[in-house]
Amino acid sequence: MDRRIASCSARGARLVAGALLGAAAARAAYTALTRRPPGLNGLPGEEVWGRTNHRGEPVTLLEGPAFVAGAAAGGLLTPGLGGRTRAAVLLAGAGSGILGGYDDLAGSASSRGFKGHLGALARGEVTSGAVKILGIGATGLAAAALAGSPAPSRTGRAFDTLVNGAIVAGGANLMNLFDLRPGRAIKVGVITGTPLALTASASAIVAAPLGAATALLGEDLAERAMLGDTGSNALGALLGLAATRLGRGPRLAVLAGLAGLNAASEVVSFTKVIARTPALNRLDMLGRRPAPAKSAGSAEGTVSGGVVSEPAKGSPGADGLFVPRQAGSSSNGVAADPA
Numbered sequence: 001m002d003r004r005i006a007s008c009s010a011r012g013a014r015l016v017a018g019a020l021l022g023a024a025a026a027r028a029a030y031t032a033l034t035r036r037p038p039g040l041n042g043l044p045g046e047e048v049w050g051r052t053n054h055r056g057e058p059v060t061l062l063e064g065p066a067f068v069a070g071a072a073a074g075g076l077l078t079p080g081l082g083g084r085t086r087a088a089v090l091l092a093g094a095g096s097g098i099l100g101g102y103d104d105l106a107g108s109a110s111s112r113g114f115k116g117h118l119g120a121l122a123r124g125e126v127t128s129g130a131v132k133i134l135g136i137g138a139t140g141l142a143a144a145a146l147a148g149s150p151a152p153s154r155t156g157r158a159f160d161t162l163v164n165g166a167i168v169a170g171g172a173n174l175m176n177l178f179d180l181r182p183g184r185a186i187k188v189g190v191i192t193g194t195p196l197a198l199t200a201s202a203s204a205i206v207a208a209p210l211g212a213a214t215a216l217l218g219e220d221l222a223e224r225a226m227l228g229d230t231g232s233n234a235l236g237a238l239l240g241l242a243a244t245r246l247g248r249g250p251r252l253a254v255l256a257g258l259a260g261l262n263a264a265s266e267v268v269s270f271t272k273v274i275a276r277t278p279a280l281n282r283l284d285m286l287g288r289r290p291a292p293a294k295s296a297g298s299a300e301g302t303v304s305g306g307v308v309s310e311p312a313k314g315s316p317g318a319d320g321l322f323v324p325r326q327a328g329s330s331s332n333g334v335a336a337d338p339a
Contacts, residue, residue: 011080011203018078018207019214026070026212030219033062040105048105053223061104063219064230067212068097071238074208081204088147088241089205095139096172096237100229103132107229133173136233140168143241163255164244170258171240172233177265179232182288183221186213189235193242201245209238221287 037045037060049061075081075089107128144164149157179185193210196202213235219225227235243254274280 011200014078014080015197015203015207018074018080018204019211021077022070022074022208022211023215024070025073025208026066026215029069029073030063030066030216030225033066034060034225037062051226055223057223059223060225061228061230063216063225064097064104064228064232064234065101067209067216067227067231068093068234070212070215071209071234074211075205075238078204078208085147085205088143089238091139091146092143092168092237092241093209093234095143096136096168097230097234099132099135099139100172100176100231100233103128103229132229132233136172136237137165137169140172140237140240141165143168143237144244147241147244160248163248163251164241167244167251167255167258168237168240170255170262171243172237174258174261174265175236175239176229176232177262177270179227179229180271181284182223182226183217183286184284185227185232185235186217186220187283187286189213189239193239196239196242199246202242205242205245206239209235209242217287221289223289 037049039045040048051059051061053059071093072090075086075093081089141161142165144161144167147164149160149164151157151160175185175189178188190210190213193206196206197210216225216227216231220227240258244251246254274284
């Protein structure tokens with residue numbers, strides 16, 4: 001009994017330490033990045049990372065890089081992680097974040113979702129979303145291979161690597177689908193990450209990402225910043241990697257859930273489901289500014305004066321963040337595969 005209490009206490013201390021490290025690093029990175037936003041290809045940083053939301057107010061995508069930096073720094077310093085697991089954390093978080101950043105800055109809204117991007121690829125058109133999908137898939141497999149498997153046979157280890165890689169990649173994509181309203185992706189991350197934080201096998205992996213995300217939640221809810229693909233892909237990948245430390249049965253259940261939700265996003269709007277479900281809607285609106293009144297006569301899915309009205313399925317909505325194409329930039333800044 002004493003040994004069990006001591007083990008729980010040590011795990012709790014590691015969790016708190018990792019969360020505090022991730023939070024401190026994310027806040028420091030956000031402060032530094034927003035003070036002097038990095039430019040790109042001769043464009044000033046404010047134009048590269050700045051976007052306009054549904055209220056016509058400026059927001060920044062630098063919350064995403066700040067999250068990745070915080071989660072990476074916390075992952076390096078969090079006690080209780082083995083060398084291979086620490087390397088897998090860095091690969092999953094930074095790799096998914098870099099690929100998401102590429103889509104944030106070079107992406108186009110011409111194709112959406114798995115069907116849209118892979119359909120374009122079949123026609124010979126390589127979209128930024130297709131690059132991200134394939135890249136995150138490869139990153140997930142590499143991170144899973146690095147983290148390893150306790151299976152005794154080569155076949156079992158290969159099976160675990162495939163399952164775990166799919167969980168990392170599926171988590172990265174699914175979290176991106178929730179980054180359409182202020183604070184939503186971080187709330188989903190905290191809700192799904194908290195049970196993982198209570199397990200002995202996953203708590204050290206999930207500590208820094210949860211701390212970093214929570215530290216940036218205020219910026220997101222206040223609509224000063226958003227995770228973008230950079231942050232949401234990294235958050236989902238890291239939570240997925242933490243889930244790969246569970247037993248095989250729970251992992252297969254997680255994979256089935258991720259596959260089902262990702263598939264459902266092709267035909268169902270998560271935003272509309274949340275809006276129609278009172279409990280989910282209350283949670284979604286918690287801490288957010290009230291939604292602006294819709295302008296009279298605005299057509300569904302149209303843009304007027306840089307503000308988007310309620311769109312059709314698959315596009316950002318009236319109470320979410322719309323990121324129009326910026327002058328001199330190829331980016332639309334919207335999550336590549338929204339639901």
